[in-house]
Amino acid sequence: MNQKxxxxxxxxxxxxxNAYDLQLKIHQLVSDEILPHTFLILEHPxxxxxxxxxxxxxxxxxxxxxxxMGIQVYRSTRGGDATYHGPGQIVGYxxxxxxxxxxxxxxxxxxxxxxxxxxxxxxxxIDAVSxxxxxxxxxxxxxxxxxxxxxxxxxxxxxxxYNVNTNLDHFKLITPCGLVNKGVTSxxxxxxxxxxxxxxxxxxxQYLANQFELDCTVExxxxxxxxxxxx
Numbered sequence: 077m078n079q080k081x082x083x084x085x086x087x088x089x090x091x092x093x094n095a096y097d098l099q100l101k102i103h104q105l106v107s108d109e110i111l112p113h114t115f116l117i118l119e120h121p122x123x124x125x126x127x128x129x130x131x132x133x134x135x136x137x138x139x140x141x142x143x144x145m146g147i148q149v150y151r152s153t154r155g156g157d158a159t160y161h162g163p164g165q166i167v168g169y170x171x172x173x174x175x176x177x178x179x180x181x182x183x184x185x186x187x188x189x190x191x192x193x194x195x196x197x198x199x200x201x202i203d204a205v206s207x208x209x210x211x212x213x214x215x216x217x218x219x220x221x222x223x224x225x226x227x228x229x230x231x232x233x234x235x236x237x238y239n240v241n242t243n244l245d246h247f248k249l250i251t252p253c254g255l256v257n258k259g260v261t262s263x264x265x266x267x268x269x270x271x272x273x274x275x276x277x278x279x280x281x282q283y284l285a286n287q288f289e290l291d292c293t294v295e296x297x298x299x300x301x302x303x304x305x306x307x
Contacts, residue, residue: 079112080290080291081112081291082285082288083114083293084285084294085116085297087116087117088118088297089118089121091120092123092150095120095169096153099169099233099234102171106173106231109173113170113177113290115284116171117280118167119161119162119163119166119167121148121162122147122148122160122243123148123149124148124150124159124160124161124250125159126149126152126157126158127155128152128154129155129156129157130157130158131157131158134251135149135158136249152224152234154226154233155225156211157251158251159237160246160250162243162246163242164240164241164262164264165237165240165241165242166237166240166276166280167236168188168284169234169235170188170235171232171233172288173230173231185223187287188223188235189206189211189212189223192213192221192236192238193205193206193213196213196215200263202263202266202267211224213238215266217259218260218261220263220266223236238280239261239263240262240273242262247260
């Protein structure tokens with residue numbers, strides 16, 4: 077297995093549970109070194125997730141209201157608290173073997189943050205920062221990218237959620253990441269116009285591979301899923 081190889085798959089829109097099941101299968105194959113570092117990049121239908129330490133009190137509306145809005149709720153195995161996923165948000169799930177990328181979880185998180193920070197600066201002229209107390213990528217007091225990961229057998233799961241054209245009103249349904257005095261933003265809001273989502277998907281793949289110094293191949297979704305069935 078080439079330790080510097082990364083396969084990226086543009087999944088498109090996928091239900092949260094289906095994406096989680098897909099992650100689990102890939103995680104096993106990456107752990108067994110049957111697959112290289114693998115990066116799933118996708119969107120979710122509207123969904124609120126709670127991390128392993130998440131408090132249900134950080135969901136600010138009741139189950140019936142969410143049901144009427146077509147928003148599901150999942151308890152996730154990632155770190156962190158409450159967050160929202162929905163169309164217009166780039167969700168990245170790097171399933172990377174950290175045995176070959178350095179067995180340092182904080183460095184891994186920093187590399188995810190730096191991927192978005194560099195991309196925002198170079199491509200959009202936006203100054204964003206990380207904060208050791210509050211994981212994610214921040215523009216001022218507003219978070220543009222949430223990060224929540226799980227590391228098992230030194231292989232990562234879950235990842236980041238980068239607001240491109242996301243409906244920010246849906247974040248009012250929760251206390252994002254359990255932080256009361258901080259807000260959220262999107263690239264659309266920062267630049268004042270709707271963004272070419274597919275272009276930013278391609279940029280995210282490119283910058284992630286560069287940040288981790290990996291050679292990236294973008295694999296056809298259908299071909300990749302078929303290969304998984306055969307493994």
